[in-house]
Amino acid sequence: xxxxxxxxxxxxxxxxxxxxxxxxxxxxxxxxxxxxxxxxxxxxxxxxxxxxxxxxxxxxxxxxxxxxxxxxxxxxxxxxxxxxxxxxxxxxxxxxxxxxxxxxxxxxxxxxxxxxxxxxxxxxxxxxxxxxxxxxxxxxxxxxxxxxxxxxxxxxxxxxxxxxxxxxxxxxxxxxxxxxxxxxxxxxxxxxxxxxxxxxxxxxxxxxxxxxxxxxxxxxxxxxxxxxxxxxxxxxxxxxxxxxxxxxxxxxxxxxxxxxxxxxxxxxxxxxxxxxxxxxxxxxxxxxxxxxxxxxxxxxxxxxxxxxxxxxxxxxxxxxxxxxxxxxxxxxxxxxxxxxxxxxxxxxxxxxxxxxxxxxxxxxxxxxxxxxxxxxxxxxxxxxxxxxxxxxxxxxxxxxxxxxxxx
Amino acid sequence: xxxxxxxxxxxxxxxxxxxxxxxxxxxxxxxxxxxxxxxxxxxxxxxxxxxxxxxxxxxxxxxxxxxxxxxxxxxxxxxxxxxxxxxxxxxxxxxxxxxxxxxxxxxxxxxxxxxxxxxxxxxxxxxxxxxxxxxxxxxxxxxxxxxxxxxxxxxxxxxxxxxxxxxxxxxxxxxxxxxxxxxxxxxxxxxxxxxxxxxxxxxxxxxxxxxxxxxxxxxxxxxxxxxxxxxxxxxxxxxxxxxxxxxxxxxxxxxxxxxxxxxxxxxxxxxxxxxxxxxxxxxxxxxxxxxxxxxxxxxxxxxxxxxxxxxxxxxxxxxxxxxxxxxxxxxxxxxxxxxxxxxxxxxxxxxxxxxxxxxxxxxxxxxxxxxxxxxxxxxxxxxxxxxxxxxxxxxxxxxxxxxxxxx
Numbered sequence: 076x077x078x079x080x081x082x083x084x085x086x087x088x089x090x091x092x093x094x095x096x097x098x099x100x101x102x103x104x105x106x107x108x109x110x111x112x113x114x115x116x117x118x119x120x121x122x123x124x125x126x127x128x129x130x131x132x133x134x135x136x137x138x139x140x141x142x143x144x145x146x147x148x149x150x151x152x153x154x155x156x157x158x159x160x161x162x163x164x165x166x167x168x169x170x171x172x173x174x175x176x177x178x179x180x181x182x183x184x185x186x187x188x189x190x191x192x193x194x195x196x197x198x199x200x201x202x203x204x205x206x207x208x209x210x211x212x213x214x215x216x217x218x219x220x221x222x223x224x225x226x227x228x229x230x231x232x233x234x235x236x237x238x239x240x241x242x243x244x245x246x247x248x249x250x251x252x253x254x255x256x257x258x259x260x261x262x263x264x265x266x267x268x269x270x271x272x273x274x275x276x277x278x279x280x281x282x283x284x285x286x287x288x289x290x291x292x293x294x295x296x297x298x299x300x301x302x303x304x305x306x307x308x309x310x311x312x313x314x315x316x317x318x319x320x321x322x323x324x325x326x327x328x329x330x331x332x333x334x335x336x337x338x339x340x341x342x343x344x345x346x347x348x349x350x351x352x353x354x355x356x357x358x359x360x361x362x363x364x365x366x367x368x369x370x371x372x373x374x375x376x377x378x379x380x381x382x383x384x385x386x387x388x389x390x391x392x393x394x395x396x397x398x399x400x401x402x403x404x405x406x407x408x409x410x411x412x413x414x415x416x417x418x419x420x421x422x423x424x425x426x427x428x429x430x431x432x433x434x435x436x437x438x439x440x441x442x443x444x445x446x447x448x449x450x451x452x453x454x455x456x457x458x459x460x461x462x463x464x465x466x467x468x469x470x471x472x473x474x475x476x477x478x479x480x481x482x
Numbered sequence: 483x484x485x486x487x488x489x490x491x492x493x494x495x496x497x498x499x500x501x502x503x504x505x506x507x508x509x510x511x512x513x514x515x516x517x518x519x520x521x522x523x524x525x526x527x528x529x530x531x532x533x534x535x536x537x538x539x540x541x542x543x544x545x546x547x548x549x550x551x552x553x554x555x556x557x558x559x560x561x562x563x564x565x566x567x568x569x570x571x572x573x574x575x576x577x578x579x580x581x582x583x584x585x586x587x588x589x590x591x592x593x594x595x596x597x598x599x600x601x602x603x604x605x606x607x608x609x610x611x612x613x614x615x616x617x618x619x620x621x622x623x624x625x626x627x628x629x630x631x632x633x634x635x636x637x638x639x640x641x642x643x644x645x646x647x648x649x650x651x652x653x654x655x656x657x658x659x660x661x662x663x664x665x666x667x668x669x670x671x672x673x674x675x676x677x678x679x680x681x682x683x684x685x686x687x688x689x690x691x692x693x694x695x696x697x698x699x700x701x702x703x704x705x706x707x708x709x710x711x712x713x714x715x716x717x718x719x720x721x722x723x724x725x726x727x728x729x730x731x732x733x734x735x736x737x738x739x740x741x742x743x744x745x746x747x748x749x750x751x752x753x754x755x756x757x758x759x760x761x762x763x764x765x766x767x768x769x770x771x772x773x774x775x776x777x778x779x780x781x782x783x784x785x786x787x788x789x790x791x792x793x794x795x796x797x798x799x800x801x802x803x804x805x806x807x808x809x810x811x812x813x814x815x816x817x818x819x820x821x822x823x824x825x826x827x828x829x830x831x832x833x834x835x836x837x838x839x840x841x842x843x844x845x846x847x848x849x850x851x852x853x854x855x856x857x858x859x860x861x862x863x864x865x866x867x868x869x870x871x872x873x874x875x876x877x878x879x880x881x882x883x884x885x886x887x888x889x
Contacts, residue, residue: 110622111884127536127866129882136662137879148622148885167626200886215517215555219574255543456881458869459534466865472544474863475536477518478555479607 078102079401082161082169084151085177085333086112086135088383089366092390093175094144100398103144104169105135106161110148112138113200114456116383116447119236121203122325123243124211124251124476125467128200130459151178154339156359161339173361173397176339176348177390180330180367180381183346187328189306194326197236208478209323210244214252215478217259225262229311229321231303232328233269234276235418238286240325241267242420245293251473265295266319268311270302270328275426277380277416278433282426285435289420303328330381332368344370347378352408354393363396365389371409379411388412419443422468485509486808489568489576491558492584492740493519493542495790496773499797500582501551507805510551511576512542513568517555519545520607521863523790523854526643528610529732530650531618531658531883532874535607537866558585561746563766568746580768580804583746583755584797587774587788590738590753596713601733604643615885616730617651621659622885624666632669636718636728638710639735640676641683642825645693647732648674649827652700658880672702673726675718677709677735682833684787684823685840689833692842696827710735737788739775751777754785759815761800770803772796778816786818795819826850829875 079101083090086107094103111132120126136146149163160168182196195206213226230241244265252260267274267290273283274290274297287297302314306326311319332346341356342349347370349357354371356362364370366386371379379385392409399406415429417439425439444464448457467473486508490497493514501510518539527533543553556570567575589603602613620633637648651672659667674681674697680690681697681704694704709721713733718726739753748763749756754777756764761778763769771777773793778786786792799816806813822836824846832846851871855864874880 109885110618127534128886129534129536129884132882132884132886134662134881134883137658137881140661147626148619165623165626200884211517212555216572219554219572251544254547255541458873459866462865462869474541474544475539476541477536477539477607478516479535479539 079172079397080104080170081173081175081397082106082171083175083177084161085175085179085366086146087115087177087179087366087386088112089179089386089390090175090177091135091138092387093177093365093393094139094390096391096394097397098142100394101173103139103142104147104171105139105144106147106149106151106163106169107135108148108150110135110146115198117460118197118200118203119240119243121200121475122197122206122210122240123247124207124473125243125247126460126463127475128204130456130463131203132200133456150335152338154341159361173363175390175393176336176341176356176362176364176368177366177386178333178335178368179386181333182326183329183331184326185329187303187305190326193306193308194231194324197240197325197327198330204479206323206325207476210247211476211478213322214255214259214263217262218256220262221258223262225264225320226322227264227266227320228323228325229266229268229319230325230327231268231306231311232326233267233271233274233297233299234327234329235416237267237269237325237327238274238290238418238420240327241265241290241295241297242293242424245290245295246421247473247476249294250471251476254472264320266321267295267297268301268303268319269297269299270314272300274299275416275418278418278426278428282428282433282435286418286420286426289424293421330367336368353396353406354389354409355396355406361400363393365393371411373411384414385411417443417446486579486804487511487577488580488582488804489513489578490582490584491568491742492586492773493553494522494584494586494773494793495519496586496776496793496797497582497584498542498545499794500584500772500800501546501797502549503798503801504804505549507801508580510546510549511554511578512546512551513554513556513558513570513576514542515555515557517542517553522605524867525604525607525610526647526650528607528882529604529613529617529647530654531614531880532650532654533867533870534882535611537863537870538610539607540863557742559745561748566768578768580770582797582800583743583748583763583769583771583775584773584793585740585742585775586793587737588740589733590736591733592736594710594712594735597733600713600715601638601731604647604732604734605737611886613730613732614883617654618883618885620729621662621666621670624669625663627669628665630669632671632727633729634671634673634727635730635732636673636675636726637732637734638675638713638718639733640674640678640681640704640706641734641736642823644674644676644732644734645681645697645825645827647734648672648697648702648704649700649831652697652702653828654880654883656701657878658883661879671727673728674702674704675708675710675726676704676706677721679707681706682823682825685825685833685835689835689840689842693825693827693833696831700828737774743775760803760813761796761816762803762813768807770800772800778818780818789823791821792818824850824853 184190348364367381591597755771774788
């Protein structure tokens with residue numbers, strides 16, 4: 076029996092999990108616009124000088140070697156359903172028996188003006204290095220002044236991404252920058268804005284409150300019930316008519332399905348791909364959707380969260396579905412096993428919630444640390460990350476605060 | 483006695499050596515257009531995916547902390563000799579008792595047309611990441627082709643920089659890229675061009691020959707007596723009228739004193755600062771020149787080589803000179819202690835020449851490794867570099883082959 080030809084659009088958590096689970100059982104080609112997978116959960120540490128940029132990236136070809144998987148750098152531009160091919164922006168046409176659409180998500184501005192122009196998202200290494208450079212450059216500007224000029228950084232969005240970013244920024248300012256130049260570091264204001272009534276809405280209210288208190292202890296101004304109407308140069312216009320000074324605005328308010336999906340002319344459910352409970356695209360046999368852009372739903376009819384564990388479970392599940400179909404067996408329905416949520420706030424500070432179990436502080440922080448190292452792809456990145464983390468932990472320093480966006 | 487105010491223009495090997503040697507004995511302000519020092523001798527490993535970019539950079543403020551040295555990010559735009567101040571591009575005016583000019587060097591094209599437009603230099607992390615991205619992107623292009631399309635990389639300049647670059651490129655192609663996709667890797671041609679009759683002209687002819695043989699064994703086409711007339715898109719025009727296909731051209735043919743020097747209206751000797759044997763600028767007391775841009779000469783009247791050991795020895799020497807003057811003692815003359823030259827070619831392959839002692843192969847490679855780790859600034863970079871190197875050494879892989887120049 077010939078191996079099925081499987082083309083996987085997107086080399087993120089979902090796509091790579093599917094590729095690895097299929098392994099030698101299929102002829103795999105992964106397509107991605109980058110030649111590396113980005114470990115998004117640690118991107119905020121690149122933004123805040125805690126990790127080297129190269130440590131949160133892993134070459135896709137390296138991950139595909141063990142089973143001779145192919146890779147193409149590029150983006151899909153159209154699908155030919157009759158001939159079952161996908162065309163890439165390089166003009167190459169790839170034939171497939173199965174197509175896995177795993178293109179992930181992009182920053183969602185929810186129609187807020189100015190986000191594209193004046194805010195930085197948290198979806199790519201490029202953006203992370205721009206945030207790092209912007210923060211460090213403003214800090215260097217402040218170092219020249221001996222007056223009361225202040226420098227505002229605003230993080231918009233009180234979910235785990237925003238919380239982790241705000242906490243890491245606060246520790247960067249309170250630690251390394253304070254040691255670099257005290258006067259300047261004391262004139263930096265970090266705000267975290269959340270439109271809803273509390274931080275981390277997917278956690279229980281007690282952990283939300285603990286998170287708020289921890290961030291405030293680190294010097295972060297936490298503003299809940301605070302919606303952003305517009306991002307303008309050097310400031311935010313808020314829904315209540317007031318303004319907030321912000322030289323650097325980080326937009327962590329949410330994500331939406333990748334717009335690359337639109338070119339594929341597949342049925343959508345909002346910005347997500349319309350998939351059956353089998354994760355097959357409705358009416359398109361052998362085309363599958365996984366991860367952030369797939370509109371898979373939980374039992375209560377709500378979209379599954381756009382997080383790495385969903386994508387990884389779906390990736391492995393899809394691999395099994397494809398092999399089931401190859402054997403003529405019946406498809407199964409996907410059910411997400413929620414292993415809980417966690418967010419780190421800073422040194423020895425994190426929150427973890429697994430069903431009814433909730434904990435915070437040191438044990439939560441240790442759990443977070445262990446799981447992130449465990450899920451980090453590739454031995455080299457793990458070694459490098461441990462090295463950077465040990466250094467930061469024992470010296471209270473951050474060694475990567477370089478401004479690398481210019482010549 | 484008040485401490486002398488010392489402004490150091492340039493945070494490279496020379497400037498930072500001077501700052502550290504002066505330490506608490508002076509009020510130090512270092513000025514650099516980057517907020518980090520670049521470890522230039524290992525830049526070629528960033529270009530060839532062997533080292534993370536952040537590992538060859540070190541925050542200048544971190545190095546100045548122990549003695550409360552100040553830092554300003556920027557470039558000098560003018561000198562006011564009457565008031566003894568230097569003006570920066572931020573408009574800030576810094577008063578000084580002593581000024582150390584240590585602005586380093588930039589890529590020299592020797593009037594060759596097209597170098598700026600179509601070649602990449604080896605003087606900044608930005609350029610190193612561009613070389614890495616260009617090489618990896620062309621490799622990805624080749625991976626789509628199943629025909630005989632070839633991809634040429636030319637390194638111009640047969641000094642240590644060019645030799646190390648060509649050797650590291652060859653190992654990247656023969657190892658990781660061959661494992662990634664054999665057909666593509668086999669269609670990459672690496673050439674090393676040297677205008678003179680042999681590689682590494684500062685070494686003895688026997689080591690030059692060994693270097694050539696080693697590089698050729700790695701698959702590098704070594705072209706001596708080959709001068710480049712012009713760099714054009716996708717090719718080089720050679721002095722003898724022939725052309726050489728080159729999609730990526732790395733220009734390692736030489737450096738010259740930084741053009742930032744011209745704005746200071748100080749006496750020049752060619753593109754270098756005219757300094758006395760005391761390293762004081764002639765007729766400008768308390769203004770000192772060190773490193774690549776200083777026109778210090780050896781006993782035979784030739785300029786000293788533009789290498790890190792000269793700059794570091796001069797930096798420490800200048801610190802002593804400034805303290806001598808503060809005490810009213812007589813200045814001394816600088817004499818460069820040549821500790822020898824070395825260049826690495828690849829795994830277990832290097833050449834070392836210390837006066838009459840010459841060795842190559844494994845012992846030279848081990849010496850090179852040890853000295854570079856020893857001179858690497860900062861514990862974090864040393865740990866990270868060891869981690870990357872051990873990984874590369876034992877896996878024959880290179881984990882940093884990411885294309886990071888775009889969104």
